[in-house]
Amino acid sequence: MDRLPWWWRSGWGEADGFGVDFGDFKVKVGRKVRKNMAWPDIFQRGTLLSRFSHHHVVVFLLTFFSYSLLHASRKTFSNVKVSISKQWTPSAFNKSIELPVEIWSSNHLFPSAEEATLFLGTLDTIFLFSYAVGLFISGIVGDRLNLRWVLSFGMCSSALVVFVFGTLTEWLRFYNKGLYCCLWIVNGLLQSTGWPCVVAVMGNWFGKAGRGVVFGLWSACASVGNILGACLASSVLQYGYEYAFLVTAAVQFAGGIIIFFGLLVSPEEIGEKKLSLLIMELQVDREGFGMYSLAYACLKLVNYSFFFWLPFYLSNNFGWKEAEADKLSIWYDVGGIIGGTLQGFISDVLQKRAPVLALSLLLAVGSLVGYSRSPDDKSINALLMAVTGFFIGGPSNMISSAISADLGRQELIQGSSEALATVTGIVDGTGSIGAAVGQYLVSLIQDNLGWIWVFYFFILMTSCTVLFISPLIVREIGSLLQRRQARILSE
Template sequence: MPPSCCGYLSQYTHHHLVAFLLTFFSYVFLHASRKTFSNVKVSISAQWTPSLQNGSAPAFSPGETWERNQLFANEEEATLFLGALDSIFLFSYAVGLYLSGVIGDRVNLRYVLCFGLCGSATVNFAFGTLTEWLHIYNVYLYCSLWVLNGLLQSTVWPCIVAVMGNWFGKTGRGFVFGLWSACASVGNILGAFLASSVLKYGYEYAFLVTSVVQFAGGVVLFFGLLTSPNEIGEEDAGESSSACVNNGKYLCASGLSTDCQTGLGPVDTDAHWPLMSEEEDEAEEVEYDRNCHSVQRADQGSPKAVGFFQAFCLPGVLPYSLAYACLKLVNYSFFFWLPFYLSNNYGWKEVEADRLSMWYDVGGIIGGTVQGLITDFMGKRSPVLALSLLLAMASLVGYSHSPADKTTNAALLAITGFLIGGPSNMISSAISADLGRQDAIRGSRGALATVTGIVDGTGSIGAAGGQYLVSLIESKLGWVSVFYFFVVMTGGSIVFITPLIMTEASAMWRERQTRHHQL
């Protein structure tokens, strides 16, 4: 951990741990359920077409039911429809994120989270299990259920980021959120494991298991989650201290320090605040006691919820939203298509492909944590992201030419996941929390879920358009062209955050020059 966070760690209580674990595992279960669809695409494609390419009968359908309920004439048509379903889900998910962020800042976060988790679990059960048990095969029904699923799942991410932002302050946020944002990758691994474990009984049982687990997680979260320290009579991390020892003083969340021996008023410090300009870093006058808790606040009015368009215009929101649109396209293409690609391109069994795809998520877990820790040391986010994305472009080219060796493929997947999944996790969690807590909206707490919804929603729009393009490019040009498409999109992410990179790089240069002159 960075030295500046030692004091901050002492502020953690069992309430922080419970909030961390409940929000973490709620999204683990959600992503496990979401991952199921990509893990069983080969089986679903076989169920929806007359026969496999080798002419053998489908594994999971009686012959008399088969001919009566086939949806598509061949595997290519089924693959295109699977890509269309991915896009349908992501478009509805994106629209829902814009709405859910606004709702999450105005309604009890616990109610919204429970509704989204339990509702989505029910829809997944209906989509993958109930339709198969009742032998209902209908394109319009599948599309309708997947639209509803996208809307319900969109309620979860903005709200759990808001809960984490309430409990964990600015100091050390890169590491804490980097570690916490591994929830999506852990969910992918769990989903792949659960699906591969029961796939031999039929793809409907993969949906059944993950849906039950997700529904149970929603019930536990409803009864166990405290959405903010305010619920136990304390100030949340966005308003109160993020007390960190620094040469005998404490750095507080306002960007000021106070001598805790005297409890006297604020003194300007050179605290690192990524994403904030010098003008935005000016804080209101506040007094603190020896524990760095505010004694007197200039603004005693009740916090206002920031409007959607006001949040969209906040500094840094639009560049990171557009960058995330490109990056999430690549990240979610791996999420939706990797098991299918491994099985289709290398001829590996579906269960083996599912388990091999976990290495991408392992790389993402490590990448988000390590890169978050580095950004805490540097006090800047965008330069670290830019370097990782530059290396990711090279890794994508390398992976596109991976030999048909499982060990080599797994190693390249882990490296690619580290370089793509890491920045993706950082933007969707720590950076979104930074943007939703910046001083430009001081006194308006109701912005964290809204900003997170905007960033993730814009990212999902990019990812939605990308999923159909992946299936289209693959059918016309092949998988190698798909990976070069990913390279171009990754480069686009760097382009959009270039102004922020230049701003933060120049700030780092000025800080270095200042320290040099002081010496």
């Protein structure tokens, strides 16, 4: 205990264990097994501060902001696409001045903005494919090595790659497609260490009771990172896009150092005994695992398309300045934060995830139709954007965090002690494969058919998400009805 930082040595209380749902039963560590209740246990006894110790608060904040910084660096790239595209094409110079061919070709990668845009989409695809592959690997590695080491290494190394990609190459005036592709492959692999590690750490510290609302609030880390990245990029964009990369890389590197010295990955590191489990009924939902993974592949495609292309769309479609588009795109993430938290709370009350997801996704189809017809008015656009983020970003946050933790903990109970980060990596990796394919398709569809067909594509993918989880929806709604009938009969 003496070797721990001071903020770990003065706790506010003891953790209350954790539980796991299996059908109509709840397994509580160190407590009796009880029937499912209509109101989550976490909201029935005491406040959050009395339920969670000082250690829980520090873990929540450190993991929250570590992943926020990773997302901020990703968001920076999407926020400066217009500036990068101009720098890579002859439009950056006065077209009336004839430049020697060797000078022109040494400073530009593409003869037109359209080709530059297509390459930007290719970079997004490359990043997400390497990110997806890395997630499968990082989940396994994270479950076998110290999660703190893996997360810190990924953050610091990724920051260095981002610095070279966006800042050093611009300072040296060195533009090379092969170098950009290689750097973005490496960046995807390094960034993939983040999500499985932080979800595994959160799963170690926070139990099943109230996990929907806790993880719903915590999963706002991605949206907060998007907002942070947009604000940082827009604040320094006037000095050059390279400074946007410089600032986010520096902050992310500093965050990695803090994680290395400050994060404790499990209660065992503060001397608490390893939790022993009482298992009354055991049935891992393998069908749910596969269905949620496929559904997330479709949903993450849509969510990440907004993430990567929204500022570019606002500038390209409405002619708004890039800095203004960056700031306006924040409202999508604001909607995602509110949606993830509120929908997580509702799923805790129902103790079922799929019906909440289904309703939100059905409404997401309507919000996509509405946003595709948004007028050239920033206030109306921001409102429609927030609504779209609520119904798309919210379910995406739930699947990637709370549901992944549920599935991972079930695998853990089944007998595999090395499962939580692995399961999270598989779910998020499958989603990232879908997102990777989608980013290239978005640029291709936009270039050939226009933005309206991009939104039709989003509607199709959102509908496929509902289709994939429809068996789970039917099963969970049936379970809710049976539970209600049993309660009525018992009264």
